Amino acid sequence: QLQLQESGPGLVKPSETLSLTCTVSGGSISNSSYYWGWVRQPPGKGLEYIGNIYYSGSTYYTPSLKSRVTISVDTSKNQFSLQLRSVTAADTAVYYCARVRITATVYDAFDIWGQGTVVIVSS
Amino acid sequence: DIVMTQSPDSLTVSLGERATINCKSSQSVLYNSNNKNYLAWYQQKPGQPPKLLIYWASTRESGVPDRFSGSGSGTDFTLTISSLQAEDVAVYYCQQYYSAPFTFGPGTKVDIK
Numbered sequence: 001q002l003q004l005q006e007s008g009p010g011l012v013k014p015s016e017t018l019s020l021t022c023t024v025s026g027g028s029i030s031n032s033s034y035y036w037g038w039v040r041q042p043p044g045k046g047l048e049y050i051g052n053i054y055y056s057g058s059t060y061y062t063p064s065l066k067s068r069v070t071i072s073v074d075t076s077k078n079q080f081s082l083q084l085r086s087v088t089a090a091d092t093a094v095y096y097c098a099r100v101r102i103t104a105t106v107y108d109a110f111d112i113w114g115q116g117t118v119v120i121v122s123s
Numbered sequence: 124d125i126v127m128t129q130s131p132d133s134l135t136v137s138l139g140e141r142a143t144i145n146c147k148s149s150q151s152v153l154y155n156s157n158n159k160n161y162l163a164w165y166q167q168k169p170g171q172p173p174k175l176l177i178y179w180a181s182t183r184e185s186g187v188p189d190r191f192s193g194s195g196s197g198t199d200f201t202l203t204i205s206s207l208q209a210e211d212v213a214v215y216y217c218q219q220y221y222s223a224p225f226t227f228g229p230g231t232k233v234d235i236k
Contacts, residue, residue, distance in 0.1 A: 039173075047165075047173065047216060047227040062224035063124075096172050106154075107220045109163035111184065113172035 002027035004097050004114035012091075012121050018084040022097030022114060029078045030055040035100035036080045037110065038071065040093040048093075052100055053080055087121045094118050125149050125219050127228035135236045142204040144231045146217035151197045154221065161221035164193055164202045167230075168213045176215075177202065209235060 008020035022036070029036060037052035051061040053071045061069045065084070073080040084091060094116040101108035126149040136142045152161045160180035165173035175184045177193035180200055190205045204211055212235055217228040 046229045047218075049225045049227070060223050064224075098172075101178075104157070107161070107223075107225070109175050109178035109184075109218070109220060110165075110173070111175050111178075113174070116172050 002099065002112055004099065004112060006095060006097050006114045006117040008117060008119070010118055010120060012087055012119060013123050014088055014121055015086055018082070018087050018091060018095075018119055018121070020082045020095055020097075020117060020119070021079050022081070024078045024080075024099075029073065029080065030075050033102050035102060035107070036073070037098050037100045038082045039096045039098055039110070039113075040091075041096070041116075042090075042093045050082065050084075050095075089121050092119065092121045124224055125152065125222060125226050127217055127219055127226050129215075129217060129228035129231050131231060132229070133232040133234065135234045136204075136207045137236045138209065139206050140236075142207050142211070142233055144202040144215050144217075144233070146195075146200040146202070146228050148198045148200075148219050148221075152219045152221035153197050160196050160200070161219055162193075162195070162200050163218045163220065164191075165216045165218065165227075166211075166213045167216065173216060204233070207233070207235070 003025045005023045012018045035052040038050040053059045068085045070083040096116045097114045098110040099112040128147045130145045162180040164177040167173045181193045192203050214230045216230050
């Protein structure tokens with residue numbers, strides 16, 4: 001049973017960099033049938049897609065965050081990571097990592113999610 | 124970006140009754156070459172991550188009870204819970220994966236009357 005687990009600091013100061021890691025267990029991050037993505041949810045609000053990465057390292061970032069986001073993958077550790085630079089209070093959210101299915105070479109739904117990790121941006 | 128809207132914002136339904144949630148996309152999410160609608164539905168209970176219920180607009184994810192069904196095509200979609208159970212209290216989101224950035228609807232909160 002594949003599982004995802006987010007980890008990282010729960011408190012980040014304004015203007016600094018938010019760094020989170022998602023560890024994949026029970027399966028390989030190098031499986032060619034999946035992308036690996038990040039989604040966030042501000043308190044009491046809806047879901048916002050941040051971006052995704054393939055095991056080869058190819059990435060997609062949502063345009064509104066593209067200038068501040070880097071997603072990377074470490075296949076040797078079965079992990080992928082999120083960095084969000086120059087954070088403000090508006091980046092306070094629960095951050096989820098998720099597995100994104102690929103069906104016939106196209107994107108499919110987000111079928112497995114981590115439990116999420118709360119990140120608060122505050123001095 | 125494709126904008127997703129949902130209605131109603133919330134609904135209260137008696138146990139055993141039908142719950143219907145609507146989702147509309149600002150442009151079609153039907154890919155003509157394979158006749159698939161790139162639309163998913165998720166359920167999120169308090170303090171939990173979203174759970175995939177339906178993909179390709181109408182395909183139930185493995186393990187999802189058959190009281191959940193999805194329908195619609197193009198820009199208009201519906202999630203139906205045929206007989207609401209207590210454990211179905213949650214917020215439900217639709218999502219398009221037709222074009223990046225993949226966008227979610229604002230959510231519909233379902234509660235018991």
